[in-house]
Amino acid sequence: DVKVTQSSRYLVKRTGEKVFLECVQDMDHENMFWYRQDPGLGLRLIYFSYDVKMKEKGDIPEGYSVSREKKERFSLILESASTNQTSMYLCASRRQGPEQYFGPGTRLTVT
Amino acid sequence: DQQVKQNSPSLSVQEGRISILNCDYTNSMFDYFLWYKKYPAEGPTFLISISSIKDKNEDGRFTVFLNKSAKHLSLHIVPSQPGDSAVYFCAANIIQTGANNLFFGTGTRLTVIP
Structure with missing residues (x-):
């Protein structure tokens, strides 16, 4: 079974804080x-x-950055959190299909 | 601009009856479609998919129908069960270009009434 884990289920941060959301997958997925x-x-x-160290912007990248130093780990960074970034954040992975x-x-x- | 649309935000169905969830798309390049199911406080889970070369795909109680000329797909759940109560997302992909990302609809919340 594919397993994708995220570091926190619930997080409360203050405006202006730097926030890191971590995601790890255990199936050697490229994407x-x-x-x-x-x-x-x-x-x-x-x-x-x-791929490792490769990234592409999606539809709403403003206010976010990402990091992929290892294949299994993909981090989302909110440089300076704002109230309009209150949301549910979902990480996903895939291989070929x-x-x-x-x-x-x-x-x-x-x- | 929303390329995949789910125009019904919610749907209520009696247990045992058929649930029909609808999805429309605008991009004729889409060649693969997926349905995901999401419970509160959980990530979406893959349910069923269909390639554009088919017009129907069935998996147990779940059937997806694709009408390419109308750019419309639907998910049928028969019979509906209370455990089917969740938010259902339709998604589309362009496999032939190797596109990585899925385009998601806004979701339909299905409530199955016991």
Whole structure:
């Protein structure tokens, strides 16, 4: 079974803080993704990575950056958290086919 | 611009009856479609998919129908069970270009009433 884990299920941060969300997959997948999910907006792609140290912007990259130093780990960084970044953050991975496998999500609240 | 649309935010169905969830898309390049199911506080899980060369794919109680001319797909759940209550997302991909990312709809919350 593919396993995608995320470092925290719930996180509360203050405005202006730097926030790190970690994602690890154990299936040697090349591709990894970060989404945010908001009511009425579905899943929106923030960034994805198709290999170590490689990254591509998704639909809503503003205010975020990513890091992929190892194949199994993909980090999402909020340089200076703002209240409009309060959301559910979902990490996913895939190998060759289109199916993506998701982690359990991190519910981030920025106050 | 939303390329994959789920126009019904919610749907309620009696247990044992059929649930039909709908999805429309605008990009004729999409050649692979997926349905995901999401429970609260969990990540989406893959449910069923269909390639654009087919018009139907069935897996147990779940069937996906694709109408390419109408750019429409639907997920049928028969019979519906209370455990099916979740948010369902439709997603699309362009396999022929090797595109990495999926395009997701906004989701439909299904409630199955016992």
